[in-house]
Amino acid sequence: MKLLSAWALALTLALVLTSCASGPEERRSFTVPSDLCGTPVPPSVLDPVLPKGGRALTMDAFSTEVGRTHCEVFVDGDDLALSVFSEWKDDPSVRRVALSNPYVDLAKYESDDGTYMWSELGGAQRIPCPVAAKDHPDLNQLFVRVMIFDRSFEDAAAAKDLLLAYGTAVAASPECTGRA
Numbered sequence: 001m002k003l004l005s006a007w008a009l010a011l012t013l014a015l016v017l018t019s020c021a022s023g024p025e026e027r028r029s030f031t032v033p034s035d036l037c038g039t040p041v042p043p044s045v046l047d048p049v050l051p052k053g054g055r056a057l058t059m060d061a062f063s064t065e066v067g068r069t070h071c072e073v074f075v076d077g078d079d080l081a082l083s084v085f086s087e088w089k090d091d092p093s094v095r096r097v098a099l100s101n102p103y104v105d106l107a108k109y110e111s112d113d114g115t116y117m118w119s120e121l122g123g124a125q126r127i128p129c130p131v132a133a134k135d136h137p138d139l140n141q142l143f144v145r146v147m148i149f150d151r152s153f154e155d156a157a158a159a160k161d162l163l164l165a166y167g168t169a170v171a172a173s174p175e176c177t178g179r180a
Helices: 002-020 043-049 096-097 154-173
Strands: 057-063 070-075 081-088 116-119 122-127 140-150
Touching: 043 154, 081 096, 081 154, 096 116, 096 122, 096 140, 116 154, 122 154, 140 154
Parallel strands: none
Antiparallel strands: 057 070, 070 081, 081 140, 116 122, 122 140
């Protein structure tokens, strides 16, 4: 009986020490937003790509004009978590645009229809934007790009979901549809 009690005490002590050694669980103090610099994106799609910890989330939009969008998302001031872009190109090659994402492994994933590519750290997508394309006769292909800056991030499905949600929101914008 004493041996069993000693064993149970040792197991309990080992569990307590293991939980202490792993450190406190990271927690967010910020709320996951429902947009990226004004472009609506469901929080459920944005949540998995943001850091699990942090006190404050801020966004900086260099531009919100479709085709010139550049939005950066920071956690705790200087920690760049992700960037999203929309940009006009004259080449319909999603591969060429994806090359401008330095962390996207082009050997990873490509859609069957060839309109988007992605990996664990972001991707690129060609999207329809017929109304605004008329104003860009030389650069008539609109692309969106997503870049995730946490190099240890490994959820390609979450990166793809964010890319597609962002692309869908840009394509549905008044600038692309003509609906105000």
